[in-house]
Amino acid sequence: MRARLIMTVLASLLLYACGQEETNADTHMAEAEAAVPASDSADNPETQANGTCTGTYPSYWQDPNFPDMYESQLVSNQPGVDYKGPVFQLSDAFPAEPVDERADQPWRSSKFDAMFDPETDQATREALALEYGNLVLAYIQEGNIDSGDINTDWDVCNNQVRSWYNIPFQTYDVMSGREFTHGLTREAPVNFSMNTSPDPLNGTMWAVGFFNPTAAYTLGTIWKADGTPEIPTDNVSFADGAVIGKPLFTTLSPQQMPMLENLPAWQANISSPDFCSCQPASGNGQCTMAEQSQQCPRSLNTWGPVTLLQFDIAVKDSRAEGTQWVFGTFVADGQRKAEEQNPWKRISPLGLMWGNSTPPADVLASSYPDNPRENGFKDMVIFWDTVDMLNADGGANAFAHPGHLGCNSRLDGPADKAYSSCMSCHGTASVADQNNNVPPIAAQFGGLTSECALQDSAGNWIDASGAPAQERKVGDTIISYPQIDSIYFASTPAAEPYNTTVQTENGPVNILPGQPDYADSSRTRWISLDYSLQTSISIVQWQQWQQHAKDPEPAHKDVHEATLPRR
Known part of the structure; x- marks a missing residue:
């Protein structure tokens, strides 16, 4: 791969020296060839297509078809010779043309127009939201949960009903990269207060995302069939029905x-479920990827199974004024739904949101709107x-009950932060700049005002998780709590x-002073990825791989410097 890169650069220099005029097409070709591809079928003859899973991109961290990406690492994320279980394959044969799925999407009926009307009464809105969410969930599950195992x-x-797809390149990260059985990525540490234990329960979330054909068409405009992406230089928009x-x-x-x-x-x-972290040998700086692989290895049996706690949905729906997205969360309800025959259906809706209930100027998000349990949104x-079901077995710390929701009861699931919301996080989704910076999905993650x-x-300032809150400066200016809320609880269009x-x-x-800093661009605003944090994560990891692949230092010295968007 590196030899090809050198030859491409030399060829470009020769063309320039000979005075040959370079057309736009030539420029794009040179850029495409200069990128180190994720896959080369000539280098990986054992890669075989399987339906929509082509093997073009790595399926998981340490995928054996892509050895350059884990050079000098401790290998702990490959199936052993005696392993008989499932092995994840990335579904990446994205549609080449837009797909019209309206006939298979009953939630797009005009019946649900009233759900988006702010004048609709709460009882009607709730009934419509319940039906809307259940229709979307059934659509996602169809053909995916009935294998018999x-x-x-x-x-x-x-899938015999409709194709589903995964996003490439959530694989170039030792700590969060996809594991090999089901393609799960490490999401975030969680801690809960439950009456089953006098101590906080600390664990980790692992997840995998699936995109329908409408959404996958947009992914295909970024992630190309030749194994290289075309990084967006302008705002991305998913089509209705994604x-x-x-x-x-x-x-x-x-x-x-329970x-x-x-x-x-x-x-x-x-x-390790304790959200394993790495300590660099030097005692300061950052771990190399080799050190991470040694200190935080994967294991199939050491830490037991992972259990479904939450199921998130996202739907592009232009009836949602401004955001044009609907986010929903379902949660484990295994005791009340024990009689449900299919275990994947033993979940219940927690909520549906299509706006962020943005507070007026100088009003805190924590106090707006007033009494939402009584008055609704x-x-x-x-x-x-x-x-109430989630909190029934909650422990002494109410802030850490699994039904904590988000800020002032905005929608957020047990796996999410109590001081945020689904739309607060996803609204930040942006193309990483040349320094691999992206907006922090929560102010607290970025060291900003809480x-x-x-x-x-007692009059102390805290955030909705119970942690101390603080107003911080940007330059010489203190950013107040209402000011930071005006950003993080905006209904981003x-x-x-x-x-x-x-x-x-x-x-x-x-x-975020100095950000974004896009190469060869005077652009001063972030390039939108239309609420797709997974796309943002994948671009960050691709750019990190490109930097490492072109670096003359051996891979075992590579440091994963990018900060990924996370829950």
């Missing part, structure tokens, strides 16, 4: 969290019986740049 369900290479489904699994057990009883569990090849629905701040009974500028007494202030 939960271990072979969600093998989407050959659907994404994402089951999320926890390392915690049904004994610890709602997990009777839910599907997978024996996945994961790292105009742009989302919360199913409070499910919240979002969703409130005062406790679909396919428009994520706004990181806030109005202050000192004028407009970019809370």
Whole structure:
């Protein structure tokens, strides 16, 4: 691969020296050839297509068909010679043309127009949201959950109802890269307070996302069939009818969290549930990828199975004014739904949202809107019986109950942060700049003024997770709590740049100074990925691989410097 890169560069220099005029087509060809491809069929003759799974891109971290990507690492994420279980294959034969799926998407009926009307009464909105969410879930599950064995369900290479796809390149990261059994990526640490234990229960979430044909067409405009992406230089927009489904699994057990009883569990090849971290040998700086692989190895049997806790859905629907997206969350409800024949259906809706209930200027997100359990929202629905089910076995710390929701009861699942919301996180989705920077999906992750701040009974400022809150400066300007909320609880318009500028007494202030910094561009605003955090993650990892592949240092010295968007 590197030899090909050198030859391409030399050829380009020769063309320039000879004075040959380079056309736009020549430029694009040179750029495509200069990128180190994810796959080369000549280098990987053993790669075989299987339905929509082509082998063009790595299927998981340490995929043996892509040895350059894990050179000098401790190998712990490949099936052994005696392994007989499922092996994940990436579904990446994306449609070459737009797909019209309206006939198979009953939630697009005009019947549901009223759900998006802010004047609709709460009872009607709730009934419509319940039906809407269940229709989308059934559409996602169709053909994916009836193999007769939960271990072979969600093998989407050959779905007989409709094709489903995965996003490439969530594989070039030792800590979070896909594991080999089901393609799960490490999501985030979680901790819950449950009455089953006097101590906090700490675990880790693992997840895999599936994109329908409409959504996959857009992925195919980025991730090309030749194994190289075309990184967007302008805002990306998914078409109406795009659907994404994402089951999320926890390392915690049904004994610890009773709602997990009777839910599907997978024996996945994961790292330590304590959200393993790495200490560099030098004592400072960052670990190399080789060090990460040694200190945080994967294991199929050491840490037990992972169990379905949450199932997220996302639907592009232009009736959602501004955002044009509907996000929904279902959660484990294994005790109440024990009689449900199919274990994948033992989940209940937690809520549906299509806006972020943006607070007015100078109003805290933690206090707006007023009393949502009683008064409801105009742009989302919360199913409070499910919240109560999740919290029924909660422990002493109410902040850490699994039904914590998001800021002021905005929709967020047990796997998510109590000071955020589904749309707050996903609205940040952007193309990484040349330094692999992306907006932090939560202000707290970026060292910024805390979002969703409130005062406790003693007058101390905390966030909705119970952690201390703090107002911080950007340059010489303090960013207030309402100002940071105006950014993170905006209803970001679909396919428009994520706004990181806030109005202050000192004028407009970019809370991320100097960002974005796109190469060969005067652009000063983020390139939108239309609420797709997975696409943002994949671009970050691709760019990191490109940097490492072109670096003359051996791979064992590579440091994964990019900061990934995370929950």
